[in-house]
Amino acid sequence: MKRFLLQDSTNYTDSEYQDYILQGVSRTFALTIPQLPKQLEAVVGNAYLWCRIADTIEDDPHLALALKVSFSDQLTQLLAGHGSADEWACKLLPQLDSDTAAAELDLIANSQRMLRLFLSFKPAQQAIIQQCVATMVQGMMHYQSHQPHAGLPDLPALNDYCYHVAGIVGEMLTLLYCDYCSKVRQHQDLLMPLAVSFGQGLQMTNILKDIWQDQSRGICWLPQDVFGRHHIELQDLPSQRTEVAFQQGMAELVAIAHTHLQDAMRYTLMLPRSEQGYRNFCLWAIGMAMLTLKNIHRR
Incomplete structure (x- = not known):
């Protein structure tokens, strides 16, 4: 797979830039989002990139909590029509870790372009995206203030975290599609809870896939109650990764x-x-997640 190389995007239109940078921050979504109807492709791409910016702030290993909260709050304010995206980006960029992916830094530097596109969407679409990002940021900052070095307390806490970072995205996509298509809107009440579960399945898969990468950053999203039943203490996780009891806890989560x-x-x-x-x-999305779960289970 080719490595993404930054280009001079000065002469790109806002829409061209969005398509270009999406390939840099997520090859997966760069492939799947174009499957959507043209009327929704730009809207969903834009929404995803705002969520990705929120995620970049959350994941930064050296950014102080107070700054994460401040920059995240300012992000939601931008989508509400307050503040300057250029000024926000100029303040945020020097604070981010030097190992932050170049494409993510470029995206933040060009957030004014993303905002212009966002403001060109229908008011209903803007409101759906704004609510999603606001809810996501609120949940992210809550869990940042209670950094789970030794895991989350229980499965309900994991469910809550997954809702705020992924389930809410499922709700957003469903609402955007219901706004676009009357046939889908007829099933909205049935689709919404399934959308949350959809998001949780994808997020749990990512958490299980990235356990050791998160561990290296001092983070653990695994539920203590599940592993406690198998007599596994998550603060001692690295030394127990080959234990049968740990594999049993993993099998439950899979x-x-x-x-x-x-x-x-x-x-x-x-x-x-x-x-x-x-x-x-x-x-x-389901197919890739299923394949990942299969590989995790084999390990």
Whole structure:
């Protein structure tokens, strides 16, 4: 797979820049978002990039909590029509870790372009994206202030975290699609809870895949109650990774994530056959997550 190389994007239109930088921050979404109808492709791409910026702030290993809270709050204010994206970016960029991906830094530097695109969308679409980012940031900052070095207390806490960083995205996508398509809107009440489960399945898969990468940053998102039943203390996790008891706890979480992905399939099959692009968008995400879970289970 080719490594993404930054280019001089000065002469790109805002829309061209968004398509270009999406390839840099997520090859997966750069492939799946174009499956959506043209009327939604730019909207969903823009929404994803705002979420990615929020994630970059959350993940920075050296940015002080007070600064994370401040910059995250200012991000939500930008989407609410307050403040200057250029000024915000100029203050944020020097504070970010030197190891931050170049594409993510470039995205933040060009946040004014993203904001112009955002403001060109329908008011209803803007409101849906704004609410998603605000809820996501609120949850992220809550968990940043209670950094889980030795895991989350229990499975409900993991569910809550997954909702704030992924379930809310499922809700956002569903609301955007319901706004676009009356056939989908007819099933909105049934789709919304499945959308949350869809997001949780994807997020749990990522958490299980990235356990040791998170561990190296002093973070652990695993639930203490699940592993406690197997007599595993998460603060001693690295020394116990080969223990049968640890693998049993992992198997429980893989099974839970798999159940959420079954809900994701129910969500996808509930979409009208005429919306093949959205179905493909969902199926690709499910397929990649299922393959990842299979590999985790084999380990």
